[in-house]
Amino acid sequence: LFSNEEIMKMSVLQEINPNVRNMKPLEYSILAGRLSQIKEELRQGVKKPYQEVLDVYMGDPHKGGVKPLSFVRQVLAACLYPQLVNSSKLPADVRQRAQRLLGRCDGGSVGSYTATRGIPETLIRVSEFITRRDGGVPSNPENIFLSPGSQWSLSILHVLLNPESSPRNGVLSPVPCHNTTTMSVTGLGAVVVPYYLSEEQGWELQVEELHRAMESAKGVCNPIALYIVNPGNPDGHVQSRKSMQEVIRFVSERKLFLLADEVYQDYVFGENSEFVSYKRVLSEMGPPLSDTVELASFHSASKGWMGECGLRTGYMELVNLDPAVMKHIFTMFSTDTCAPVLGQIALDLMLNPPQPGEPSYPLYHMETQNIKNTLAGNGKRAVEVVNSLPGLCCQPLEGGAFAFPKVYLPPSFIQKAKEAGLEPDTFYCSRLLDEAGLLVGPGTEYGQKEGTYHIRFCILTSAEIMEEVLTRLTCFHKQFMKDFS
Amino acid sequence: LFSNEEIMKMSVLQEINPNVRNMKPLEYSILAGRLSQIKEELRQGVKKPYQEVLDVYMGDPHKGGVKPLSFVRQVLAACLYPQLVNSSKLPADVRQRAQRLLGRCDGGSVGSYTATRGIPETLIRVSEFITRRDGGVPSNPENIFLSPGSQWSLSILHVLLNPESSPRNGVLSPVPCHNTTTMSVTGLGAVVVPYYLSEEQGWELQVEELHRAMESAKGVCNPIALYIVNPGNPDGHVQSRKSMQEVIRFVSERKLFLLADEVYQDYVFGENSEFVSYKRVLSEMGPPLSDTVELASFHSASKGWMGECGLRTGYMELVNLDPAVMKHIFTMFSTDTCAPVLGQIALDLMLNPPQPGEPSYPLYHMETQNIKNTLAGNGKRAVEVVNSLPGLCCQPLEGGAFAFPKVYLPPSFIQKAKEAGLEPDTFYCSRLLDEAGLLVGPGTEYGQKEGTYHIRFCILTSAEIMEEVLTRLTCFHKQFMKDFS
Incomplete structure (x- = not known):
């Protein structure tokens, strides 16, 4: 044979x-x-x-x-080779920015390690961005982890998924979906529970389908998390506030951890579409939901307008996690020392672009x-x-x-x-x-x-x-x- | 209570x-x-x-x-901001090198993803370096993976360790040892089996101690791999060829996978010490050992003379692995897309420094x-x-x-x-x-x-x-x- x-x-x-x-x-x-x-x-x-x-x-x-953004590349180049900081060929705000960012690096070098979760000042900048984006909903820098890409952020599943549980843990995951998520869940010994987006309705997420998926898991696995990609990859759908509210009520009832892949948040161009973060919708819904639903949201330097995929850096914000669990997440992340430093800096630039009046603004805009x-x-x-x-x-x-x-x-x-x-x-x-x-x-x-x-x-x-x-x-x-x- | x-x-x-x-x-x-x-x-x-x-x-x-190496930083800055390639302020070989390296990036940008294992030409450069270093022992670029750091390379353990095996899998690991290794092994559900380096003998690795460690594992776990750090971290010992030969015979007899952390290979300064790679010693020992002992060796852009820890890139070479297992390793690595591109380029520069006669050589030297x-x-x-x-x-x-x-x-x-x-x-x-x-x-x-x-x-x-x-x-x-x- x-x-x-x-x-x-x-x-x-x-x-x-x-x-x-x-x-x-x-x-x-x-x-x-x-x-x-x-x-x-x-x-x-x-x-x-x-x-x-x-x-x-x-x-x-x-x-x-697509061409890289000049401002981003100029600042990164100046951080790598600080002699450029004094070069008159670079705009003044580029040089100032590079100097400020280098001042946050140990030994004044992007070649040093940073703290596990990222450069402390950059974590503050990320949290300020989130607060602005979400119309004032507060964001705590201590809940933010810079990571080598948003796929890597999914290693939070390594903490959440118990490989010894019987039946196995499951993760509700959309179909269609960015393929590596499915691979990560499988690799961690958990079961992917597919829920189908409705193609006929422009790939809408329908909450009845989530209920069906939960039913389908009975006897197979114990779902502990729901994975969502919004705006959608590969489908291009942008969720409405109403749909997100339904999803939040669903995860709350079913006691699921909500994983929101929001890396395409800048890329919204449908006439009546608008990106709203899960964090914001959750906050708007008020207690008890806003105090209890556990959420991880991902963003990435690979996306946004700079599209710096090669830098391999993203961030994850965690909401409503038990401090005891946070400690274990920190310990797990600390095995990898830190995210790439130039990526951390790029993320800082992406979330804090040049402002009107600054020399780099017109070109950047x-x-x-x-x-x-x-x-x-x-x-x-x-x-x-x-x-x-x-x-x-x-x-x-x-x-x-x-x-x-x-x-x-x-x-x-x-x-x-x-x-x-x-x-x-x-x-x-x-x-x-x-x-x-x-x-x-x-x-x-x-x-x-x-x-x-x-x-x-x-x-x-x-x-x-x-x-x-x-x-x-x-x-x-x-x-x-x-x-x- | x-x-x-x-x-x-x-x-x-x-x-x-x-x-x-x-x-x-x-x-x-x-x-x-x-x-x-x-x-x-x-x-x-x-x-x-x-x-x-x-x-x-x-x-x-x-x-x-310690100051970053000028050549490395100049090339990286020029790759990020290619207008610099035409700047007369940079040496000619820096500009040529940057141009050549950018030519290997999709879209001519370090902001693009690369192939999963790394830029193909860089993999060839890495294999050429290994062959030179090892006095001609051939190295196959297809066995090389560029990774976000050598600690990350340890995720090969995720493939080798079977979380369902009973008794649990074990990894023989030195004491003292770089701490995150122990954490990674534990996190993957395997047991760390400590073997003690002999402090009195300058932290020598003694093969009798490996046998003792194997005995100690009986009834506790089933060891499947031996982890070695040479030159030692934190101990500063450099293994002799004789000691390495003993280790290779030991892993062969006990059917253990050999994980050789060789990231400090450049840092050897003892009067009678010399770094020899496990790959080279294995090859010198000839068949059947050289054809059968499974080996993973790690190196890193964080080390070498450039010490670019912030770039987060390293490489792993795999030796004697079954092609069927290699396929699964590839699949696992492909969930992370690729290593940071600037780190890949830095690794290329580290292993192929300026040569005598080139403009950057005197300063680099x-x-x-x-x-x-x-x-x-x-x-x-x-x-x-x-x-x-x-x-x-x-x-x-x-x-x-x-x-x-x-x-x-x-x-x-x-x-x-x-x-x-x-x-x-x-x-x-x-x-x-x-x-x-x-x-x-x-x-x-x-x-x-x-x-x-x-x-x-x-x-x-x-x-x-x-x-x-x-x-x-x-x-x-x-x-x-x-x-x-």
């Missing part, structure tokens, strides 16, 4: 952590392998219908041609407005083009950095995918990559209702790249529909 | 992950609290016998007055030689001064960034510590901080034989700061011995 080698492998794998064994590898790794091959072929002069590959798989604005307008324009244009194509259908986008259209795949194509050993939408993406040089994500990576297929692509790119993405998608898809119908 | 509030707390804590609950908080947090108070008091003008606190608790060279000489000088001076004091005794230092002298604490002092609710050596450190404004680490943080006490302090500081550290220690300790004998 099995070769000796196969039996060897099975026994080796038997010994590793079964929770890690259960983590489903990313579909991305299949496509990334092909991407490298194609790049290599292009380098070697192999002729293809495109000169270079467009990669809009991830939410990675700089990769998509122009650059961020451009990105804002481009994102809104790209969102509109993507929906328009996608919906003009047969077999593709995209819900209106209100926010976030992605489009997630449904794609109809004919049975003959699904058959071919099976023969290739790939999920049907991964196979679609793989052909799109091969034939049009365009890399997008398959819906199967993010979860979807059985029998439906989707693709995801980043819309936070330059307008030119967005246009080229849509052109390639259009050409490929029209030919695809001809070939398979 | 308990108040209502206490019972509430217990029940809340009951629900969290017991492995996290078992993580012992760092002694550092006790001392850091006091440090903040003192800093605040000094700011408010409270008179103390010192004007500022010297903090040599961590291995943090920039905090200790001078700066690194200065740090090298300072470290060796500090090590010698620290041992000399410490050993001249009654009740303090430091083994000769051969490498690493720390001194870890034994301190004799009189019974009357131990009694006072008990009354204060502190470990005796933490109490010693707390008084040293209060009275002399000097922050060092207590031995209890790193582990020590029962009934012995130690302190740890970083010797990778400027010569001036080292002298001031030793002066403060001397003054305090002389008074301390008067007061308590």
